[in-house]
Amino acid sequence: MEKQRQFDRELEDLKKKLIHMAALAETMIDKAVAELVQRDEKVAAKVPEYEQELNRLEIEIDEAALTLLATRQPVAGDLRFIVAATKINGELERIGDLVINIIQNVQTLLAQPPLKPLIDIPHMADLARRMVRDSLDSFVGGDPLLAQSVIMADDRVDALKDQVLRELLTYMMSDPRTIERALALILVSRHLERIGDHAVNIAEDVIYMTQGRDVRHPKTPKERPADLEM
Amino acid sequence: MEKQRQFDRELEDLKKKLIHMAALAETMIDKAVAELVQRDEKVAAKVPEYEQELNRLEIEIDEAALTLLATRQPVAGDLRFIVAATKINGELERIGDLVINIIQNVQTLLAQPPLKPLIDIPHMADLARRMVRDSLDSFVGGDPLLAQSVIMADDRVDALKDQVLRELLTYMMSDPRTIERALALILVSRHLERIGDHAVNIAEDVIYMTQGRDVRHPKTPKERPADLEM
Numbered sequence: 001m002e003k004q005r006q007f008d009r010e011l012e013d014l015k016k017k018l019i020h021m022a023a024l025a026e027t028m029i030d031k032a033v034a035e036l037v038q039r040d041e042k043v044a045a046k047v048p049e050y051e052q053e054l055n056r057l058e059i060e061i062d063e064a065a066l067t068l069l070a071t072r073q074p075v076a077g078d079l080r081f082i083v084a085a086t087k088i089n090g091e092l093e094r095i096g097d098l099v100i101n102i103i104q105n106v107q108t109l110l111a112q113p114p115l116k117p118l119i120d121i122p123h124m125a126d127l128a129r130r131m132v133r134d135s136l137d138s139f140v141g142g143d144p145l146l147a148q149s150v151i152m153a154d155d156r157v158d159a160l161k162d163q164v165l166r167e168l169l170t171y172m173m174s175d176p177r178t179i180e181r182a183l184a185l186i187l188v189s190r191h192l193e194r195i196g197d198h199a200v201n202i203a204e205d206v207i208y209m210t211q212g213r214d215v216r217h218p219k220t221p222k223e224r225p226a227d228l229e230m
Numbered sequence: 231m232e233k234q235r236q237f238d239r240e241l242e243d244l245k246k247k248l249i250h251m252a253a254l255a256e257t258m259i260d261k262a263v264a265e266l267v268q269r270d271e272k273v274a275a276k277v278p279e280y281e282q283e284l285n286r287l288e289i290e291i292d293e294a295a296l297t298l299l300a301t302r303q304p305v306a307g308d309l310r311f312i313v314a315a316t317k318i319n320g321e322l323e324r325i326g327d328l329v330i331n332i333i334q335n336v337q338t339l340l341a342q343p344p345l346k347p348l349i350d351i352p353h354m355a356d357l358a359r360r361m362v363r364d365s366l367d368s369f370v371g372g373d374p375l376l377a378q379s380v381i382m383a384d385d386r387v388d389a390l391k392d393q394v395l396r397e398l399l400t401y402m403m404s405d406p407r408t409i410e411r412a413l414a415l416i417l418v419s420r421h422l423e424r425i426g427d428h429a430v431n432i433a434e435d436v437i438y439m440t441q442g443r444d445v446r447h448p449k450t451p452k453e454r455p456a457d458l459e460m
Contacts, residue, residue: 069313090317176402
């Protein structure tokens with residue numbers, strides 16, 4: 001009985017660490033894009049620190065999961081939960097890496113005058129951040145329907161990415177002086193789209209975990225978005 | 231005794247499946263870039279089929295690993311090996327996705343006359359393929375030194391990516407008619423660089439597995455390459 005309660009606490013602790021990782025990742029996305037929109041480098045000053053914390057948490061979660069697997073020898077749902085945790089921590093850590101990439105592009109952009117008012121990119125960032133939150137909520141709540149909604153939302157992010165590309169290509173073609181900035185914005189949109197992909201990976205792990213059913217590779221032809229539709 | 235032998239066979243089977251995934255991934259990288267260099271769409275015709283096989287193998291490995299964890303309750307090295315397998319299969323599957331992205335860019339490129347002779351991109355592809363092979367060999371042989379060499383090789387791939395970017399920016403800026411093709415080539419180089427990143431992830435998992443030491447987040451400043459250094 002006491003042993004079971006101890007085990008439950010350890011699982012709860014694993015869950016809390018993942019929620020903390022997701023909260024950090026969301027804040028990082030928010031700050032990186034706010035820095036771009038507000039054109040103020042101070043806005044995202046703490047992002048590299050958060051990324052370090054994500055790195056630490058990823059390792060802590062792996063260690064805790066291995067210890068649980070070795071000492072508690074869980075089965076069924078608990079086993080799937082723990083293995084899912086060791087996959088989801090990696091997804092969240094990579095979201096942190098992508099935000100660092102975004103910040104680097106933003107620094108390129110802030111060194112030059114603004115190219116255009118930004119609408120689609122902040123919108124993409126909101127969608128991506130929401131996907132990260134929902135994917136983690138679906139994990140915590142064991143909610144495959146919420147996970148499914150994350151998978152659906154990915155289409156909107158992909159559509160925005162294509163729209164950003166098309167618009168910025170016209171800038172580049174009409175004025176070579178815009179090429180560096182347009183390319184930096186294209187890369188920001190691609191990093192955001194990849195953040196959405198990581199949220200989808202988490203959602204797929206959740207569906208797998210909750211239903212024992214693998215949705216990671218649907219058979220329909222629309223499996224992976226085309227990368228450069230132009 | 232018989233039980234132990236059965237367990238060893240199951241671990242061996244897991245290993246073989248991962249080796250098969252890596253071989254498929256290597257072939258896919260090879261074919262995608264050969265299609266670009268030879269300007270012949272037939273060269274990579276089988277790549278989507280291989281990608282489907284990678285997807286199937288990823289799921290099979292997760293299933294086998296969960297079954298092993300639940301029924302054999304492994305500890306120590308075997309436990310680390312099995313958990314590493316459930317991470318490495320995801321890395322290899324994503325390499326497959328990246329090759330599909332490359333093929334999409336290649337199709338854009340083959341629809342237009344060649345922009346320039348290709349040197350750096352085939353070189354990047356060779357390096358990335360070699361990294362994938364070495365990372366898997368290091369896993370199979372439990373060889374942390376080989377894994378370390380994969381991590382070192384990543385700097386060369388990153389340097390080539392930056393070189394490709396700089397060269398293609400000059401094309402774009404001097405002639406807007408090259409923009410679409412230059413952008414497609416930049417994206418191909420970025421997909422190759424990300425394939426290298428996945429090999430690094432595998433290598434880091436191997437070092438962790440073999441040494442129980444986590445090298446995934448070195449404290450040195452040169453932790454993540456700058457994304458767009460221009």
